[in-house]
Amino acid sequence: MARVLHIEDDPVNRLLVRKLLTAAGHEVIDAESGLEGIRLAEAERPDAVLVDINIPDLDGYEVTLRLRGMPSMQGKPIVAITAEGNRETSLAMGADGLIQKPIDAKGFVALVDKYLAGHSERSERDSDSAEILRAHSQKIVGRLEQTVSELSQANQKLEANARLRQMFLQNLSHEFATPMTPVVGYLRLLLDQEAGPLTPLQRKCLESIHTSTQKLRSLIDTLLDVSHLETGRLHLYERDYDFADVVQRAIAETAPRFKQAGISVVCEDVPVELPARGDPDKLRRAMVHILDNAAKFTPRGSEVAVGVRSVNGSDHAEMRYQIIVADSGPGISPEEEQRILEPFYQVDGSRTRVHGGVGLGLAYARHVAEALGGGIEVHSPPQTSVAGRNLPGTAILLSVRARPARRESAP
Numbered sequence: 001m002a003r004v005l006h007i008e009d010d011p012v013n014r015l016l017v018r019k020l021l022t023a024a025g026h027e028v029i030d031a032e033s034g035l036e037g038i039r040l041a042e043a044e045r046p047d048a049v050l051v052d053i054n055i056p057d058l059d060g061y062e063v064t065l066r067l068r069g070m071p072s073m074q075g076k077p078i079v080a081i082t083a084e085g086n087r088e089t090s091l092a093m094g095a096d097g098l099i100q101k102p103i104d105a106k107g108f109v110a111l112v113d114k115y116l117a118g119h120s121e122r123s124e125r126d127s128d129s130a131e132i133l134r135a136h137s138q139k140i141v142g143r144l145e146q147t148v149s150e151l152s153q154a155n156q157k158l159e160a161n162a163r164l165r166q167m168f169l170q171n172l173s174h175e176f177a178t179p180m181t182p183v184v185g186y187l188r189l190l191l192d193q194e195a196g197p198l199t200p201l202q203r204k205c206l207e208s209i210h211t212s213t214q215k216l217r218s219l220i221d222t223l224l225d226v227s228h229l230e231t232g233r234l235h236l237y238e239r240d241y242d243f244a245d246v247v248q249r250a251i252a253e254t255a256p257r258f259k260q261a262g263i264s265v266v267c268e269d270v271p272v273e274l275p276a277r278g279d280p281d282k283l284r285r286a287m288v289h290i291l292d293n294a295a296k297f298t299p300r301g302s303e304v305a306v307g308v309r310s311v312n313g314s315d316h317a318e319m320r321y322q323i324i325v326a327d328s329g330p331g332i333s334p335e336e337e338q339r340i341l342e343p344f345y346q347v348d349g350s351r352t353r354v355h356g357g358v359g360l361g362l363a364y365a366r367h368v369a370e371a372l373g374g375g376i377e378v379h380s381p382p383q384t385s386v387a388g389r390n391l392p393g394t395a396i397l398l399s400v401r402a403r404p405a406r407r408e409s410a411p
């Protein structure tokens with residue numbers, strides 16, 4: 001009876017080899033990748049190794065080379081099992097032979113036994129120079145193995161971190177959202193004087209609390225939405241709406257911020273009706289984030305220009321509506337144009353620190369635009385004039401798919 005290490009990623013083949021060899025009284029140790037095979041060869045010291053050529057991380061040739069260099073594998077058979085692998089290469093790497101795939105169940109055990117009994121196709125052709133070459137290659141594969149192993153560990157850590165970040169975001173936004181509900185509810189009750197009349201000072205205090213809570217609430221909503229978007233659980237409503245109307249509402253909502261920042265907003269004439277289908281509330285919030293950035297990064301006394309366009313594709317199904325917000329801010333470097341669309345990314349420097357924010361606005365806007373069949377583009381400086389202005393800063397273009405024209409139903 002022999003202990004045979006079988007390195008193979010395909011579960012069907014693993015099962016077949018296991019069945020055939022155990023029926024003949026051998027013990028089988030399974031490995032699913034090159035690195036695992038090398039580790040098990042070191043730990044288990046098998047009597048023979050069967051290795052598939054096409055396996056994850058290190059391939060069968062590299063594994064053979066590495067195993068052949070191990071003192072514990074001296075004189076032990078290593079056999080490649082492969083459909084398309086090259087016999088000469090396998091032998092040059094130190095294999096004793098090659099068993100052809102698909103495995104012939106009848107003759108398989110006899111073949112393995114032959115190798116276990118000492119048969120080798122390699123010994124006949126091995127020369128000194130081949131031995132030197134092999135020793136040298138073994139060193140290289142040893143280093144390769146180390147690097148691949150480190151990379152795969154680092155990758156596992158990164159994946160675990162990404163999962164943790166997602167969970168953290170999800171938990172955090174839920175934990176924040178829960179206590180907000182009674183805060184907002186009672187504040188409303190107090191402001192409506194349902195708990196008794198308010199003095200002017202009390203009203204002023206409560207209104208100030210109300211403004212801050214709204215900001216906090218909007219941040220929590222964004223956190224919740226981004227967390228849902230990342231896990232694919234953001235629910236977008238499906239209803240008919242007017243893109244032009246959503247633009248008007250987003251502009252109206254942000255008007256006080258521009259006024260406070262001393263920035264004038266110039267708008268192109270918005271078309272009367274731009275029929276679309278999707279979630280107008282989330283779209284409005286996406287636009288507010290973009291307008292908000294323009295207000296944040298544009299210096300006092302300068303301009304922001306807003307335009308609305310219909311972009312025609314080759315047929316009606318490809319028609320898009322677009323809002324363009326051009327500003328007079330500091331602009332964005334080409335390397336950062338894509339990165340600012342990632343969650344939490346903020347361009348370094350005092351600009352961001354002065355203005356605050358968490359770096360979610362554009363990530364949210366991008367996700368929503370994509371979910372509505374469009375996307376976000378960043379142009380810095382703007383490539384077109386908007387509302388007759390050629391502003392020097394950045395233009396953010398958000399587009400969504402237009403509602404396809406309904407077919408007239410037959411009378």
Ligand SMILES: Nc1ncnc2c1ncn2[C@@H]1O[C@H](COP(=O)(O)OP(=O)(O)OP(=O)(O)O)[C@@H](O)[C@H]1O
Binds near residue numbers: 289297345394
């Ligand atoms: N119009 C703009 N001009 C210059 N830089 C911009 C502009 N818009 C976005 N940025 C850069 O992109 C970063 C990410 O923007 P984003 O809106 O996602 O986050 P934020 O504004 O920092 O925070 P939040 O929107 O969550 O309050 C900003 O921090 C800023 O560095």
Ligand SMILES: [Mg+2]
Binds near residue numbers: 360
């Ligand atoms: Mg922002």
